[in-house]
Amino acid sequence: MPVRIVLSGLLLVSASLSLSAQPTNWLEAYREPAKRLIEASQASDFAWQRLAEVTDLYGPRLSGSVGLERAIDWAVETMKKDGLENVRKERVLVPKWVRGRESLHLLDPVPQPLVMLGLGNSVGTGPDGVTGEVIVLRNFDDLEAKAAQVKGRIVLFNVPFTTYGETVQYRSAGPSRAARHGALAMLVRAVGPTGLRTPHTGSTTYAPDAPKIPAAAIPAEDAERFQRLQNRSVPIRVTLMMDAHFEADVESFNVVGELRGRELPNELVVMGGHFDSWDVGVGATDDAGGCIVTWEAVRLMKVLGLRPRRTVRVVLWTNEENGMRGGNAYRDQHLADLKNHVMMLESDGGVFDPAGFGFSGPDSARRTITAIASLLATLGANKIEAAGGGADIGPSVQAGNIPSMSHLVGGNYFLIHHTPADTVDRITPKQMADNAAAIAVMTYAIADLPWRLGSEK
Amino acid sequence: MPVRIVLSGLLLVSASLSLSAQPTNWLEAYREPAKRLIEASQASDFAWQRLAEVTDLYGPRLSGSVGLERAIDWAVETMKKDGLENVRKERVLVPKWVRGRESLHLLDPVPQPLVMLGLGNSVGTGPDGVTGEVIVLRNFDDLEAKAAQVKGRIVLFNVPFTTYGETVQYRSAGPSRAARHGALAMLVRAVGPTGLRTPHTGSTTYAPDAPKIPAAAIPAEDAERFQRLQNRSVPIRVTLMMDAHFEADVESFNVVGELRGRELPNELVVMGGHFDSWDVGVGATDDAGGCIVTWEAVRLMKVLGLRPRRTVRVVLWTNEENGMRGGNAYRDQHLADLKNHVMMLESDGGVFDPAGFGFSGPDSARRTITAIASLLATLGANKIEAAGGGADIGPSVQAGNIPSMSHLVGGNYFLIHHTPADTVDRITPKQMADNAAAIAVMTYAIADLPWRLGSEK
Incomplete structure (x- = not known):
């Protein structure tokens, strides 16, 4: 229907300044489905119960763990029971990093675990651990300034959390930066706001040109204690013991389920989260929640008989946390088909109170999405931010130049991020229902638009 | 000065209804010292730095630990440097309970530490641990109702935190209650509000007529997960491993320091906290903070040359957490002298924003204390609650029928109580200064009163 597409595009351009006040005609068609999706989602705690089921029964889901592989099989079976179509596992070889036993003992000024x-x-320390004096550094500049004192010591980067992007570099690059100056091991102040003596794990990346030294996070409280001790010129000695090691890569899977489009089934609106998690909580917020709300969005369409023009696909990616193999494999396995990916959305920022979406793509598409978001005002989910994307959709989005969205929520994601406290009880049934509804309305409308998103002009 | 005492008493009675509006004459004498004590305390971060020093350098201070004994020696030396008088250690034999290695592994429905x-x-489990199926119980009534299912199982008491007094009974009495029905071990939902997957330790007490079974706390999040699993009829199996054991009693000490009274040195106003702590945080709130603010109250009087009529004594009791030997020994060692204890005050409820004091004693004395508290209004510390006391002063207070006070503060004490998160950074320099000032003013005035507290009528 090219005429209609052009017409809609013109209408959008002319109406763009007052779109939320006076929606153009095309939006009217989604008002009733939006109402039904929101009401159906809010009518029960189905999504929360499903989140509790996966996290309670399968626990943490690090790549290579029995929990992840059982959860994947459960998801396939359950998507089929939901009546989703083309439900399948797509094979991915993933790294198997094993934490094993680990400990950090203070020796001086007083013995204390x-x-x-x-x-x-991280690499391990060997069974005897690594013992050494700690040098506390404020940042990488401080490392360079004190480079001569680093050799033979254990470096602690005591960097208060500002933003994840800014602070995480010490977790990622810290070990190799310290190792180049001869450090024995690296400790990093946990990347997150101060919790309740809460450590945050997360992946580190060794540079190819630096020795690989063991690396661990300590809570903000301990980092500040070490800082005070150093400021008093009190020597700090610790023993770090870590059994951490890699085993051979193992088979894992991205899980895919669909609701096939009624007119343009080959055009795809893809949404999902990553099903793997760190091994210390149960990965409820990061990212079973994102998996369940995107899956639930598709299930709600199915339950309500809302089959859009295009296919909606949910993907539960594997191995986001310590390898990104799932997202890369999806790109490689669907390379020829990326041109048919109309939009990809990832939910991996938590499932607290919904706020809206981030969007990256053509301005014309942004106007369409902003208009759709006006249907989510009652959920508080009508904000459209400047940029959207996600770690798992990133490789495909880049390879296919695909419009992409992230799912935005409130809450203090980084307080529990990669900690033992990433548990289901921090998320309410209403939050799950509202997030699933917001995603359902947004993706249903995009998948059903009379024109392909981004072709507005 | 009996005439003046009677006169003051009469004045108090007649003025009691409007005391805070129109303080009687005697109170005027304390207005200037109060102002000086408050200003001196607030002028520096001395008390906070001292709290950081003891917790940073000596760490946790469980009875029998090197940290406690080093901290005790440091306290004696530092009190002497402060110029306190009659500084001494009073010997106490204390139990030495050692946690050792410990772990809890979920086996079913999914393996997970x-x-x-x-x-x-608690007793230990032996090196192989105790493995069994978990039965989740809501309370002791639930235990009795399901007594037949308890044998051979591991009991979890999943009791949400209400008040400490109400909820702690499951930690204290739970193991023996469960053991009488044949439980293999007991788990208790951590006694405190939900934190960040935060477990709370604390002592348990075996009844003499029940088998001693191993006992551990798990976070609220895990207790709720177990509850949900049981509600789904999913079997839960765990292995609990604890090396916990007692070693022979060891020598410890109460630390005592004084500012001798200028007129009635044999009459004593005693204040303090317990210097031992659990082994998992650094015992900043429980109870180094209480020790430091009471000590600081006496130090401030010394620094300002405010020597009251009676002696003020600070005591840092040992072994409050798992034996109460320090408080009992103080009573026994000072039995003949308890008649000279005018008042005893304990600070063991945290050192967050000051609120006032609890008081137990004669009504006449309560009126005096209420009048003194009016001098603390600028600190927000002028509330006098119905009852006051403390675990360490309890034995002496009871044996000597001594008026007693507790130190009241705001804040969420039970969020961090007996957890790894009991660290110094949760307390501000201003809180330490304000609490020290409030205690200094209150105890200085009591120690200096023209009459003995409680003899008003």
């Missing part, structure tokens, strides 16, 4: 979490992908 | 803390005084 400390709270810690080894960083994902 | 869990967060836990063994309860103080």
Whole structure:
């Protein structure tokens, strides 16, 4: 229907300044489905119960764990029971990093076991551990300034959390930066706001040109204690012991389910989250929640008989946390088909109170999405931010130049991120229902638009 | 000065209804010292730095630990440097309970290491641990109702935190209650509000007529997960491993320091906290903070040359957490002298924003204390609650029928109580200064009163 598409595009352009006040005609068609999706989602705690089921029964889901593989099989079976179509597992070889036993003992000024979490992908210390004096550094500049004192010591980067993007570099790059100056091991102040002596794990990345030294996170409270001790010129000695190691890669899977489009089934609106998690909580917020709300969005369409023009596909990616193999494999396995990916959405920022979406793509598409978001005002989910994307959709989005969205929520995601406290009880049934509804309305409308998103002009 | 005492008493009675509006003459004498004590305390972060020093350098201070004994020696030396008088250690034999290694592993429905803390005084499990199916119980009534299902199982008491007094009974009495029905071990939902997967340790008490079974706390999040699994009829199996054991009693000490009274040195106003702590945080709130603010109250009087008529004594009791030997020994060692104890005050409820004091004693004395508290209005510390006391002063207060006070503060004490998160950074320099000032003003005035507190009528 090219005429109608052009017409709609013109209408959008002319109406763009007052779109939320006076929606153009095309939007009217989605008002009733939006109402039904929101009401159906809010009518029960189905999504929350499903989130509790997966996290209670399968626990943490690190790549290579029995929990992840059982959860994947359960998801396939359950998607089929939901009546989704083309439900399948897409094979991905994933790394198997094993934490094993680990500990950090303060020796001086007083013997005391400390709270810690080894960083994902870290090497181990050997059974005797690594013992050394700690040097506390404020940042990488401080490392360079004190480079001569680092050799033979254990470096602690005591960097208060600002934003994840800013602070995480010490977790990612810290070990190799310290190792180049001869550090024995690296400790990093946990990347997150101060909790309750809460350590945060997460992956680290060794540079190819630096020795691989063991790396672990300690809580903010301990980092500040070490800082005070150093400021008093009190020597700090610790023993770090980590069994951490890699085993051979193992088979894992991306899980895919669909509701096939009624007119343009080959055009795809793809949404999902990553089904793997760190091994220390149960990965409810990061990212079973994102998996369940996107899956639930498709299930709600199915239950209500709302089959859009195009296919909606949910993908539960594997191995986001310590390898990104799932997202890369999806790109490689669907390379020829990426041109048919109309939009990809990832939910991996938590499932607290919904706020809206981030969007990256053509301005014309942004106007369409902004108009659809006006249907989510009652959920508080009508904000459209400047950029959207996600770690798992990233490779495909880049390869296919695909419009992409992230799912935005409130709440203090980084307080529990990669910690033992990433548990289901921090999320309410209403939050799950509202997030599923917001995603359902947005993706249903995009998949059903009379024109392909992004072709407005 | 009996005439003046009677006169003051009469004045108090007649003025009691409007005391805070129109303080009687005697109170005027304390207005200037109060102002000086408050200003001196607020002028520096001395008390907070001292709290950081003891917790940073000596760490947790469980009875029998090197940290406690080093901290005691430091306190004696530092009190002497402060110029306190009659500084001494009073010997106490204390139990030495050792946590050792411990772990809780979920076996079914999915293998997963869990967060836990063994309860103080618990027996161990032996090296192979105790493996069994978990039965989740709501309370003791539920235990009795399901008594037949308890044998051979591991009991979990999943009791949400209400008040400490109400909920702690499951930690204290739970193991023996469960053991009488044949339980293999007991788990208790951590006694405190839900934190960040935060377990709370604390002592348990075995009844003499029940088998001693191992006992540990698990976070609220895990207790709720177990509840949901049981509600789904999913069997839960765990292995609990605890090396916990007692070693022979060891020598410890109450630390005593004084500012001798200028007129009635044999009459004593005693204040303090307990210097021992659990082994998992650094015992900043429980109870180094209480020790430091009471000590600081006496130090401030000394620094300002405010020597009251009676002696003020600070006591840092040992072994409050898992034996109460320090408080009992103080009573026994000072039995003949308890008649000279005018008042005893304990600070063991945290050192967050000051609120006032609890008081137990004669009504006449309560009126005097209420009048003194009016001098603390600028600190927000002028509330006098119905009852006051403390675990360490309890034995002496009871034996000597001594008026007693507790130190009241705001804040969420039970969120961090007996957890790894009991660290110094949760307390601000201003809180330490304000609490020290409030205690200094209150105890200085009581120690200096023209009459003995409680003799008003």
